[in-house]
Amino acid sequence: MVKIENLVKSFGAKRAVDGISFTVERGExxxxxxxxxxxxxxxxxxxxxxxxxDGGKVSVGGQDVAEAPLATKRLIGYLPENAAxxxxxxxxxxxxxxxxxxxxxxxxxxxAIARAVDQCFLASVLHQSIDTLSKGYRHxxxxxxxxxxxxxxxxxxxxxxxxxxxxxxxxxxxxxxLGRSKAVVFSTHILEEVDAACTRAIIIDRGRxxxxxxxxxxxxPLDEVFRRVTIPDTVKS
Amino acid sequence: MKQTWVIAKRELxxxxxxxxxxxxxxxxxxxxxxxxxxxxxFFERGEASLGAFFGWHPWLYLVLxxxxxxRLWAEERRAGTIELLMTMPITPWQAIAGKFLASWIFLAxxxxxxFPVVITVNVxxxxxxxxxxxxxxxxxxxxxxxxxxxxxxxxxxxxxxVAFILAVxxxxxxxxxxxxPVTDLMARWASPALIDTVAAFSVVTHFDGFQKGAIDVRDxxxxxxxxxxxxxxxxxxxxxx
Numbered sequence: 001m002v003k004i005e006n007l008v009k010s011f012g013a014k015r016a017v018d019g020i021s022f023t024v025e026r027g028e029x030x031x032x033x034x035x036x037x038x039x040x041x042x043x044x045x046x047x048x049x050x051x052x053x054d055g056g057k058v059s060v061g062g063q064d065v066a067e068a069p070l071a072t073k074r075l076i077g078y079l080p081e082n083a084a085x086x087x088x089x090x091x092x093x094x095x096x097x098x099x100x101x102x103x104x105x106x107x108x109x110x111x112a113i114a115r116a117v118d119q120c121f122l123a124s125v126l127h128q129s130i131d132t133l134s135k136g137y138r139h140x141x142x143x144x145x146x147x148x149x150x151x152x153x154x155x156x157x158x159x160x161x162x163x164x165x166x167x168x169x170x171x172x173x174x175x176x177x178l179g180r181s182k183a184v185v186f187s188t189h190i191l192e193e194v195d196a197a198c199t200r201a202i203i204i205d206r207g208r209x210x211x212x213x214x215x216x217x218x219x220x221p222l223d224e225v226f227r228r229v230t231i232p233d234t235v236k237s
Numbered sequence: 238m239k240q241t242w243v244i245a246k247r248e249l250x251x252x253x254x255x256x257x258x259x260x261x262x263x264x265x266x267x268x269x270x271x272x273x274x275x276x277x278x279f280f281e282r283g284e285a286s287l288g289a290f291f292g293w294h295p296w297l298y299l300v301l302x303x304x305x306x307x308r309l310w311a312e313e314r315r316a317g318t319i320e321l322l323m324t325m326p327i328t329p330w331q332a333i334a335g336k337f338l339a340s341w342i343f344l345a346x347x348x349x350x351x352f353p354v355v356i357t358v359n360v361x362x363x364x365x366x367x368x369x370x371x372x373x374x375x376x377x378x379x380x381x382x383x384x385x386x387x388x389x390x391x392x393x394x395x396x397x398x399v400a401f402i403l404a405v406x407x408x409x410x411x412x413x414x415x416x417x418p419v420t421d422l423m424a425r426w427a428s429p430a431l432i433d434t435v436a437a438f439s440v441v442t443h444f445d446g447f448q449k450g451a452i453d454v455r456d457x458x459x460x461x462x463x464x465x466x467x468x469x470x471x472x473x474x475x476x477x478x
Contacts, residue, residue, distance in 0.1 A: 048324040073326040080324075084317035088251050100243040101325045145321070 001026050001061055001075075001153050001183035002047060008055035009042050016042040018207035019056070026152070029179035031198035032187040035230050039207040040187040041081050044155050047185070048078045060153055074102070077151035079159055083142035087131035091122055091141050094130060095148060102149040116144040119174060135162040143171070147178075154178060156186035160193065172197045191222045205230040240327045244335025245342070248309070252343055257308075265301055265347050272297060273354060285362025290354055291372040291448045295412050295441055298383050303404035305344060306387030307397045309336045310475070314395035319478075333471050337388055337464075344380045348373065368450030375447020378460035379440055383408050385467035392474040408440075411463075415439025 002024040009017040017039040024030050034040050045051040047058055049065045049072060058065040060072040086094055095116060099109045117123055120140040125133060130141060139162055146154060159175065160168045168190075176197045178184060186197075194201045194215050201218060203211040203226060210229040211218060219225050252258040269290065273279050277289030313319035322332055358364045383404070390403035413419045415436040423432050436442050440463075443456040 045320070050320055050324050070326045070328070073324060076324070078321075078324045080317060080320040082317055084321055086247070086251070086318055087316065088254050089247070093250075097243065097247050098325075101240060101327060103239075103326070142321075 002059075002185065004043070004047065004056065004058045006056035007043060007046055007053050007058065009039075009046060009051060009053055015207050017046070017053075020204065020207070020209055021056075022202055022209070022212070024153075024183045024185055026183050027180060028200060029175060029184040029186070029198050031194045031201040032185055032204070033189065033191070033194065033201055033226065034187075034204040035189070038205050038230070040204065041157055042207075043204075044078075044157050044185065044187065048076055048155055049073055074149075075151055076153045076155055077146035077149065079143050079146045079154075079156040081157040081161075083139045083161075085130050085138060085142050085145070088129065090127050090129050091117075091133070091137075091144075092126045094141060095144055098145040098148045104149065112148050112150070115150070116147045119147055120144040121170065136164060136167045139163060140167070140171075152182055154182055154184045154186075156184070158188060159186050160188060160190065168193075191226060194218075194222060203229055241331045241335040241338065244322075244327075244332055245339040248336050248339030249343060252339075258343065261301065261305060262347055262350065265297075266350060268297055268301075269293070269351055269354070285358055285364035287354065287358060287364070287369050287372055288448060290351070291376055291444075294376045294379060295444060298380055299405060299408050299412065302344065302380055302383035303387045303390075303401045303408065306340050306384045307391055307400040307404065309340065309388055310392040310471070311394055311397045311400045314478075315397075323475075329472055329475055333388070333468055333475070337385060337468060340384055340388075341381050344384065345377055348376060348380070365450060368448075371447045371450045371452050374452065375444050375456070378447075378457070378464075379444050382411070382440060382460050382463040382467075385464040385471075386411075389467045389471045389474065392471045411438065411440045413439070415442035 004023070005021050007017050007020045008015070020039070020043055022030075032040050032043070042051065046053045047060065047065070049058075049069050052066065061075045063071050065072045086097070089097065092113065095113045096109065099112050104112050117126060120143050122137070122140060122144055125137050125141075130138060133141065139159075143156070143159060146156065154175075156175070160171050163171060172193060175184060175186060179197070179199065188194075198215065200214055201212065202209055203218075211225065215222065272293040273287075273290040277293060279289040282289060310319070313322060323329070355366075355369060358369075359366070386407050387400065387404040390407065391397075391400040393403065394400050416439070420432055420436055423435070427435075440460075443459045446453045446456045
């Protein structure tokens with residue numbers, strides 16, 4: 001479903017993403033790991049079409065993101081980093097807005113909102129304004145937005161960031177559940193999540209893939225593997 | 238078109254869920270009242286026209302329109318929601334047009350609320366209502382031109398205050414290019430042809446025609462080109478974010 005080839009993106013002199021290639025098929029949950037600033041978010045932003053790559057190619061559902069941006073964006077549900085949302089709207093208003101932008105109207109829109117609210121446990125805050133929500137609820141509201149059109153591809157940038165342990169557990173279960181019928185890429189730096197939710201993990205560092213495979217193939221304990229393949233940013237290069 | 242309206246609807250909603258819309262409407266109406274009746278000497282003029290009303294609009298809008306539009310893109314950037322918006326299956330143009338239209342509709346509503354001044358002048362005398370209509374059309378287009386410029390400056394920054402100041406300065410240039418004291422100053426050294434060319438870029442020059450009751454195609458083209466150009470520049474700025 002998602003195929004990226006030789007992706008390159010620079011910001012000024014810094015190469016944030018330096019020749020990354022991988023594919024994600026339907027039924028896979030790929031955990032995207034790496035230290036802070038290793039290029040995870042940048043890669044995800046290129047998959048969703050927010051950034052244009054400097055080099056390489058991204059295709060989603062067989063179509064090139066650069067050539068058919070609208071068609072590929074329709075297939076993707078995206079949770080951006082920090083779960084941005086329009087804070088002056090209510091949860092329901094925000095989800096309705098997302099549904100309408102996705103072309104859903106009338107009964108289909110109502111059904112989509114009800115499903116997303118159910119999946120993300122938002123029923124109790126449905127009519128609350130987003131700026132009054134706690135971080136966990138705000139995060140789940142943005143996640144619900146990504147699920148509103150039941151997309152085939154899910155790109156989730158740190159979906160469990162800022163959640164309490166119970167909420168983390170629920171969201172991991174949800175991701176695993178969704179992964180049965182969709183192609184899911186999610187970034188994290190919590191290594192237990194790889195065991196809990198992923199079928200495969202990709203570790204990147206300084207814009208390059210340094211290790212990939214199923215959690216078993218990568219070896220255990222995972223945090224030792226992670227430390228071995230990445231260079232801590234506390235080390236002077 | 239449908240997606241454009243979805244975005245416009247959200248923008249309009251966000252004006253009215255915050256106090257911004259109400260504060261703006263009250264201040265706009267108070268200031269138009271003050272400028273028309275006190276500073277514009279509406280009664281002392283002794284003529285049944287709205288010259289005292291429209292004459293102040295380029296200056297009044299100079300502060301008020303950037304205040305309405307500064308939020309449009311700067312806030313999306315600050316809150317990070319621009320990432321959400323730009324990864325939705327919509328074209329950048331739909332987002333730009335939706336936001337612009339929402340604010341323009343809001344400004345049109347504010348302008349429409351000045352209707353008592355039209356009633357007043359009709360009660361007191363027999364004005365040329367065609368001229369008043371032309372004045373309103375010009376004022377609406379003038380607001381649109383300032384607003385499109387504000388969209389552009391708002392797209393440049395994540396700071397609303399910076400967007401506001403840049404928009405005020407840009408609009409001030411468009412006023413001053415045709416403002417009499419400035420053209421008089423230029424007359425000391427510039428040729429009349431040059432002065433006319435510079436003045437042709439000014440909103441004042443093109444707004445004057447509407448106030449006199451003339452709807453000239455050239456003036457329409459001017460305002461629509463300013464709007465079109467500024468929104469096009471907005472799209473370039475957003476593409477290179």
